[in-house]
Amino acid sequence: MLRCRHVVAIAILVTAFATAPARAAVDLSEEEFRLYCGYLDAIEQPAVAKLKGKARDKKVAAMAKVKLPVLLAAIEKGERAGATCDEIGKKVEGDAKTAVEAALPGRVVVFNFDDSDPSHVVAQVTWLGIDKKKVLEEASLLATTLATEAKITKTIAIRAVDPGATDKLADEAMWWEGKITRPNAVRIDRAKITDYALTRYVRLFDGCKTNVGADYCVSK
Numbered sequence: 001m002l003r004c005r006h007v008v009a010i011a012i013l014v015t016a017f018a019t020a021p022a023r024a025a026v027d028l029s030e031e032e033f034r035l036y037c038g039y040l041d042a043i044e045q046p047a048v049a050k051l052k053g054k055a056r057d058k059k060v061a062a063m064a065k066v067k068l069p070v071l072l073a074a075i076e077k078g079e080r081a082g083a084t085c086d087e088i089g090k091k092v093e094g095d096a097k098t099a100v101e102a103a104l105p106g107r108v109v110v111f112n113f114d115d116s117d118p119s120h121v122v123a124q125v126t127w128l129g130i131d132k133k134k135v136l137e138e139a140s141l142l143a144t145t146l147a148t149e150a151k152i153t154k155t156i157a158i159r160a161v162d163p164g165a166t167d168k169l170a171d172e173a174m175w176w177e178g179k180i181t182r183p184n185a186v187r188i189d190r191a192k193i194t195d196y197a198l199t200r201y202v203r204l205f206d207g208c209k210t211n212v213g214a215d216y217c218v219s220k
Helices: 002-019 029-041 053-066 066-081 085-104 132-149 190-195
Strands: 107-113 121-128 153-161 174-183 206-210
Touching: 029 053, 029 066, 029 085, 053 066, 053 174, 066 085, 085 107, 085 121, 121 132, 121 174, 132 153, 132 190
Parallel strands: 121 153
Antiparallel strands: 107 121, 153 174, 174 206
């Protein structure tokens, strides 16, 4: 009987993994996304469309001001990620949204992902604060999460709001807000957020505003 139950339990686990939705996991950097989207746009232009093969690729590389191998590497990775930039953007958006909602369950109020300009993709998150003393830790957590899950992003804009506010999107509901570039966000070590959020990671954010206290915008 125990052996039978053990086999059934394993079967259930296998089924669960088999039916779980697959993560898109787009592994394109900001620059690779920009180059791939620029390439797709360029080959539709008459002056480029008339060219073929290496001549066409060299023309696009010159237009993008990069070496040909750099462009070709970006194209190869881009084609694996999706046939269009819109398709890739939707995959990244889905992964990023899932990740931030998992980081702060039930507390994400707004999630916007704007990839309309491939050279400057912006991710925006508004979340419900719980403890004003934790806003920098939670901001750092969201920043590193987006930097990991949405590598094509250039700017991450995040905002903590008062969970008791009637209108959580109103200016007066704001507890803390700031922006961070992805290169700065990847410098955040998730395991050290509690120790360094207020002393080191706060320096990585720009345009910070807060009603929590100056320490939450200026490092000690």
